[in-house]
Amino acid sequence: MQTRVRLANATPAATTWLWGALACALALPAPAQTAPPTVEELAQRLRAIEQRLGGGEAVADAAADSGNLADLDQRLRVIERRLELQAEESAAKAASTPTLTLSASKGLAVKSPPPGDVELKFKALVQADGRFFIGDDTVPQNDTFLFRRIMPTIEGSWGSLVGFRLTPEFAGDSATIADAYLDLKFDPRATVRIGKFKSPVGLERLQSSGSTALIELGLASELTPNRDLGVQLQGEFAQSTVSYALGVYNGAVDGRDSPTVNPDNDFELAGRLFFEPWKNHSNALSGLGFGLAGSRGDKQGSGNNVLPRYRTPGQTQFFNYRGAALADGAHTRWSPQAWYYRNAFGVLGEYVSSSQQVRIGAAADELDHRAWQVTTGYVLTGEDAGYKGVARPNHPFTVGGAGWGAFELVARYGRLEIDDAAFPRYADRNAVAAAARSWGLGLNWYLTGNLKLVANYTQTEFEGGAAAGRDREDEKAFFTRAQLAF
Amino acid sequence: MKTSFRLMLLGLALAAASASAKDVELLNVSYDPTREFYAEVNQVFAAQWKQQTGETLNLRASHGGSGKQARSVVDGLEADVVTLALAGDIDTIANAKQLPANWQTRLPHQSSPYTSTIVFLVRKGNPKRIKDWGDLTQAGLGVITPNPKTSGGARWNYLAAWAWASTKYRDGDKVVDYLTQLFKNVPVLDTGARGSTTTFVDRGIGDVLLAWENEALLTLEQPANRGKYEIVVPSLSIKAEPPVAWIDKNVDKHGTRKQAEAYLRFLYTPEGQRLAAKHGYRPAEPDKVPAAELAKFPAVKQVTIDSAFGGWKKAQAAHFSDGGFFDKIYLPK
Numbered sequence A: 001m002q003t004r005v006r007l008a009n010a011t012p013a014a015t016t017w018l019w020g021a022l023a024c025a026l027a028l029p030a031p032a033q034t035a036p037p038t039v040e041e042l043a044q045r046l047r048a049i050e051q052r053l054g055g056g057e058a059v060a061d062a063a064a065d066s067g068n069l070a071d072l073d074q075r076l077r078v079i080e081r082r083l084e085l086q087a088e089e090s091a092a093k094a095a096s097t098p099t100l101t102l103s104a105s106k107g108l109a110v111k112s113p114p115p116g117d118v119e120l121k122f123k124a125l126v127q128a129d130g131r132f133f134i135g136d137d138t139v140p141q142n143d144t145f146l147f148r149r150i151m152p153t154i155e156g157s158w159g160s161l162v163g164f165r166l167t168p169e170f171a172g173d174s175a176t177i178a179d180a181y182l183d184l185k186f187d188p189r190a191t192v193r194i195g196k197f198k199s200p201v202g203l204e205r206l207q208s209s210g211s212t213a214l215i216e217l218g219l220a221s222e223l224t225p226n227r228d229l230g231v232q233l234q235g236e237f238a239q240s241t242v243s244y245a246l247g248v249y250n251g252a253v254d255g256r257d258s259p260t261v262n263p264d265n266d267f268e269l270a271g272r273l274f275f276e277p278w279k280n281h282s283n284a285l286s287g288l289g290f291g292l293a294g295s296r297g298d299k300q301g302s303g304n305n306v307l308p309r310y311r312t313p314g315q316t317q318f319f320n321y322r323g324a325a326l327a328d329g330a331h332t333r334w335s336p337q338a339w340y341y342r343n344a345f346g347v348l349g350e351y352v353s354s355s356q357q358v359r360i361g362a363a364a365d366e367l368d369h370r371a372w373q374v375t376t377g378y379v380l381t382g383e384d385a386g387y388k389g390v391a392r393p394n395h396p397f398t399v400g401g402a403g404w405g406a407f408e409l410v411a412r413y414g415r416l417e418i419d420d421a422a423f424p425r426y427a428d429r430n431a432v433a434a435a436a437r438s439w440g441l442g443l444n445w446y447l448t449g450n451l452k453l454v455a456n457y458t459q460t461e462f463e464g465g466a467a468a469g470r471d472r473e474d475e476k477a478f479f480t481r482a483q484l485a486f
Numbered sequence B: 001m002k003t004s005f006r007l008m009l010l011g012l013a014l015a016a017a018s019a020s021a022k023d024v025e026l027l028n029v030s031y032d033p034t035r036e037f038y039a040e041v042n043q044v045f046a047a048q049w050k051q052q053t054g055e056t057l058n059l060r061a062s063h064g065g066s067g068k069q070a071r072s073v074v075d076g077l078e079a080d081v082v083t084l085a086l087a088g089d090i091d092t093i094a095n096a097k098q099l100p101a102n103w104q105t106r107l108p109h110q111s112s113p114y115t116s117t118i119v120f121l122v123r124k125g126n127p128k129r130i131k132d133w134g135d136l137t138q139a140g141l142g143v144i145t146p147n148p149k150t151s152g153g154a155r156w157n158y159l160a161a162w163a164w165a166s167t168k169y170r171d172g173d174k175v176v177d178y179l180t181q182l183f184k185n186v187p188v189l190d191t192g193a194r195g196s197t198t199t200f201v202d203r204g205i206g207d208v209l210l211a212w213e214n215e216a217l218l219t220l221e222q223p224a225n226r227g228k229y230e231i232v233v234p235s236l237s238i239k240a241e242p243p244v245a246w247i248d249k250n251v252d253k254h255g256t257r258k259q260a261e262a263y264l265r266f267l268y269t270p271e272g273q274r275l276a277a278k279h280g281y282r283p284a285e286p287d288k289v290p291a292a293e294l295a296k297f298p299a300v301k302q303v304t305i306d307s308a309f310g311g312w313k314k315a316q317a318a319h320f321s322d323g324g325f326f327d328k329i330y331l332p333k
Helices: A012-025 A041-053 A057-063 A069-095 B002-020 B034-055 B066-074 B087-095 B131-136 B151-168 B172-184 B194-201 B213-221 B248-254 B259-264 B270-278 B305-309 B310-318 B323-327
Strands: A098-101 A107-111 A118-134 A144-158 A162-169 A176-187 A188-199 A227-238 A242-249 A269-275 A290-303 A308-309 A317-320 A326-342 A345-358 A362-380 A406-417 A433-446 A450-466 A475-485 B024-031 B056-063 B082-083 B114-123 B210-211 B229-232 B237-240 B244-246
Touching: A012 B213, A041 A069, A069 A345, A098 B056, A098 B213, A107 A269, A107 A308, A144 A176, A176 A227, A227 A269, A242 B056, A269 A326, A317 A433, A317 B210, A326 A362, A345 B082, A475 B056, A475 B237, B024 B066, B024 B259, B034 B194, B034 B259, B034 B270, B056 B066, B066 B151, B082 B087, B082 B259, B087 B210, B114 B151, B114 B213, B151 B172, B151 B237, B151 B305, B151 B310, B172 B323, B194 B210, B194 B213, B210 B213, B237 B305, B244 B259, B248 B259, B305 B310
Parallel strands: B024 B056, B024 B082
Antiparallel strands: A098 A107, A107 A118, A118 A144, A118 A475, A144 A162, A162 A176, A176 A188, A188 A227, A227 A242, A242 A269, A269 A290, A290 A326, A308 A317, A326 A345, A345 A362, A362 A406, A406 A433, A433 A450, A450 A475, B082 B244, B114 B210, B114 B229, B114 B237
């Protein structure tokens, strides 16, 4: 039997390998047969494989018809080596080729070859709102549809040291820059952030715009700065149970972004220390976080870039200073804050005090405005609630399918009080309110991890704000939102 | 507030300064068969440098086909020094303005601290009776050599064969026919010289490996290979002069010019020359090496790249550029 012939120049291991390889590699469709293949048959089938793989002509020409098992052994080795080189080449190519990924949850990402420390991510947040006011006879507001946010984002890392984010905002009448910063990542405990970003004071303000429980922020957030320009040292330690941020900023007015340049030649120092001591445990307290934030800096001058105006959750203004009022000295904020999330339940609360030295002519006072709010929610469909909202519905909505997504009921109550000393010298009680209290209810429908439909009803009641010392008409607002985020 | 701002800036400066404090690192981008040689050079030089300067050098090496390695440097691999198989590859980097065009004049012997030549490695007993270049075209013979498009060693192989055929046939068409026949006998075209050694030795493919002399000597010295192979020295070969250079753009960027230059100059010292001989390279200054350590290098009649081909630029353009002789000789199936 030819099948028992030992290979002329092959070791026993090579012989075993040869027949194994022949059995596997030559597993071409063949008619059922009872006798083992002859060497000639094997040679023919090997030639077929060589022709299919290409490049085998040189060896095949020389040994095609020799019928020598040693030649067959060589030719199989050549094929195996070629396949090995092809695999190496593919691996090398993969190792030197950037990775491009596109997914519903993470958007478009381009990553450099290993170690992959250069990465670009393209993300977006689009919010289309409907705003409808009920019973707005005395203080009429326009019902409207609008784009609240159109924010594409480019973020990523450029080596292990540098991170960055650039987020323009296209929803207004003209394009602006929302976030634009560089992160110098020396250590998880110490990252230096430079540019324009959210000032680290308000708990609700620091939530992503796509994750807030209700469509617009509450009254306490009106006393906290929004985005500011500056330099911030931030980090976390103790297994991420303690986080901090401390920075120097141009100084944003309450509830607003800072202008593009420092309006008064004074800087503001702001910081935040936040604890989640049971974060890494699995117990009833693991979702508890609490902390303290504050800011201090001088503000000088008048105008909207220095003195604040306060808005309702319906985005209508209910307080502003008289035109002659000047900011004239220290502006101090402090804010104890906490959240608690457990399973489908979540609650978030904060208190904010914002005091500012003001002056009109020779008269000067320090005015201390205060606000607080509590927001709570429950995910009816059982997904986990969290500071970042419902990350992913258990059963995403599918047309004609069984999934309906996730539903979350939310509620908020808050109050903002203007310092009594503001009236009548610095503000007109017949034109602006001395206090506002607001409650709101909302239903969030997370159809998928990226698509969210929201309906809110908020009602705000005022003290003062109307002629002859009467209270301003209640604001009753019904807002809707369609949000795409990835 | 202004005081706080200054304190913040001071803190940032201190953080940046502490982050940048580290040992000095040099990256040597080299070709395939120099792994063992530079592993020992790095060890010896780092110890010597530490003793001389107190500075800790972290010497890293990258190995691959010489042409591919040069392309990697051009594409951004931040080599402090390159120790490649042929000057043309370093010229490619010079063309990308990473070091001056006259780089070869900065070190002795045209920046080649050691040389080598091309020999044949055959299986013990030389069953196919391969004696010279003319035997490589016999039908059914398996010749193992890497791809001249990616491997410096392969280019030396090719040019050595060309030089022999030119002497033998003295007819351009016959030379081309000879090379065509030779490459018809190449069943696997690896990207680098070390890969070809793997093909021949570990995978058992082919009857003869065209190899750097140092690679052939290294193969013979491996305990697992003892008694299995022998070296055949052809009647004519080529004097391969692997050059070295520091990459000015990168050493200035890294602040490693002093270390890089010292590292390459070390190769010319008696210690460096002895290490070259130990690893099978013919020292450029053999008088610095004991005669007994040179005994393993047989006398070979050699042509040089300048005398036989008019230098690397001409050889590169004529033979290995797209559409050159090699493209006509070797047509991938």
